[in-house]
Amino acid sequence: MFLSTLSTSLRYQGADIFRLVHSSGELFSTLSITGGEPFEEAWKKTICNFRSRYALTSQDFELLGEFGSQLGKTDTEGQLSHIELYQALFSKQLSLAEEEVISKSKLYQTMGLFAGVSAAIVLV
Amino acid sequence: MNTYENKRLNQAASCLCPPLYRLLFPHFASLEDKAQEIRLRVNRPVSVACGAKTYFITNSGSLSDLSCGDLCLAKRSDIEATFQRICNYSVYARQREISNGFVTLSGGHRAGICGTAVLNDKSIVNIRDITSINLRIAREHRGCAVDLYRQIKHKSGGVLICGEPCSGKTTVLRDLARLFSTDGSAAVSLIDERGELAATVSGVPQNDVGLCDVFDGYPKSFAMEQALRTMSPQVIICDELGSPGDVSAAFKVQSCGVRLIATAHARSRKELFERAFLQKLLNSGVLSTLVFLRGRERAGEINEIFLNGERLAA
Numbered sequence: 479m480f481l482s483t484l485s486t487s488l489r490y491q492g493a494d495i496f497r498l499v500h501s502s503g504e505l506f507s508t509l510s511i512t513g514g515e516p517f518e519e520a521w522k523k524t525i526c527n528f529r530s531r532y533a534l535t536s537q538d539f540e541l542l543g544e545f546g547s548q549l550g551k552t553d554t555e556g557q558l559s560h561i562e563l564y565q566a567l568f569s570k571q572l573s574l575a576e577e578e579v580i581s582k583s584k585l586y587q588t589m590g591l592f593a594g595v596s597a598a599i600v601l602v
Numbered sequence: 603m604n605t606y607e608n609k610r611l612n613q614a615a616s617c618l619c620p621p622l623y624r625l626l627f628p629h630f631a632s633l634e635d636k637a638q639e640i641r642l643r644v645n646r647p648v649s650v651a652c653g654a655k656t657y658f659i660t661n662s663g664s665l666s667d668l669s670c671g672d673l674c675l676a677k678r679s680d681i682e683a684t685f686q687r688i689c690n691y692s693v694y695a696r697q698r699e700i701s702n703g704f705v706t707l708s709g710g711h712r713a714g715i716c717g718t719a720v721l722n723d724k725s726i727v728n729i730r731d732i733t734s735i736n737l738r739i740a741r742e743h744r745g746c747a748v749d750l751y752r753q754i755k756h757k758s759g760g761v762l763i764c765g766e767p768c769s770g771k772t773t774v775l776r777d778l779a780r781l782f783s784t785d786g787s788a789a790v791s792l793i794d795e796r797g798e799l800a801a802t803v804s805g806v807p808q809n810d811v812g813l814c815d816v817f818d819g820y821p822k823s824f825a826m827e828q829a830l831r832t833m834s835p836q837v838i839i840c841d842e843l844g845s846p847g848d849v850s851a852a853f854k855v856q857s858c859g860v861r862l863i864a865t866a867h868a869r870s871r872k873e874l875f876e877r878a879f880l881q882k883l884l885n886s887g888v889l890s891t892l893v894f895l896r897g898r899e900r901a902g903e904i905n906e907i908f909l910n911g912e913r914l915a916a
Contacts, residue, residue, distance in 0.1 A: 488694065492694075492695050493692075493695065494690045494691070494692040494695055495690075495691055495692040495695075496690075516686070516687075516691060517691035517692075518691075550689075550691040550693060550694065551691075551693055552693055553694050554694040556694070557694050
């Protein structure tokens with residue numbers, strides 16, 4: 479959702495990258511728009527705050543960092559291609575996370591069942 | 603407290619990458635009134651142009667007027683970082699300006715850039731591998747065109763202000779826009795194709811252009827026609843008539859009874875009349891007043907004025 483909004487705003491608004499990212503979703507509403515510091519620094523600070531709020535892996539953070547490091551640095555077509563590429567990469571990460579949730583949830587269910595059965599045996 | 607916080611030189615230099623800004627900062631007081639340009643060229647000494655004199659920054663942070671010695675060279679990374687700062691880290695948003703070769707900064711300053719052109723159908727769509735940046739420090743000389751304004755305000759016909767590069771054509775034109783729209787109470791449409799006159803940043807003119815209607819970034823000939831249709835101007839002001847399309851738009855402006863004030867690159871009448879695409883316009887009398895400026899050494903000063911071919915007192 480954030481990437482789609484960013485992509486549309488980038489194509490049609492022409493505002494600077496600080497404002498575009500800031501206005502493209504609640505996720506980045508803490509990003510500084512007053513300027514003064516390089517965008518890459520502002521981006522890094524913002525995603526650092528994600529550590530305490532979201533269950534993201536180190537690979538997710540790496541990907542987010544790489545994505546932000548190239549934002550604003552090329553022409554519109556370059557930026558749109560960059561967003562498209564990372565849309566695919568983030569989707570892949572999401573699929574992997576979903577697969578992990580499914581496989582781990584089965585494991586946890588089985589372990590729970592066994593733990594319950596074991597507890598029942600011990601109590602009986 | 604930084605006493606140079608709001609000064610023009612500091613405002614322009616603030617887009618330099620931090621290492622270069624720090625080297626230049628101690629010299630802001632001495633350079634404030636005379637610095638015209640800060641030049642960065644990849645692997646070449648960083649220089650500050652002050653009229654006829656050029657200063658170089660040494661690695662120890664002092665100024666030198668010699669182009670050799672222990673001078674601070676602009677690294678590729680310095681140029682890249684400065685370029686990103688010039689674009690406010692949003693290169694895509696300044697694409698049109700980059701293709702035109704310069705970016706307008708807050709305060710009306712201009713960063714000229716050059717590197718390797720990326721072409722598409724013979725037109726420049728981008729500049730990559732930037733090798734030089736020329737930061738031109740904009741100075742508003744309010745009142746520099748008062749004498750000229752008094753001489754031409756009651757005359758009819760168009761006005762062409764001519765001079766060599768850096769002779770102050772844009773500065774004079776900007777002041778004329780302010781004077782015609784305020785003192786003269788005329789409806790003035792200001793065609794600012796390259797953002798040099800009003801220097802609009804995020805919709806706000808950075809220079810005082812009085813009560814003009816500003817057409818920022820419009821192609822000149824298109825803007826002249828649109829101004830005629832939409833803003834009912836009495837005066838249209840634009841810089842640098844540089845193409846046959848501009849000339850035909852100028853004829854339309856004149857045929858609608860609107861006064862055109864423009865500039866052209868030419869040091870003398872001879873040089874001006876040698877420019878083929880302008881000849882028709884000049885011979886037709888559309889631009890009845892020709893103003894020639896002195897040159898870069900005395901920017902903004904008028905050398906000669908011709909009205910219908912007759913020389914007036916400057």
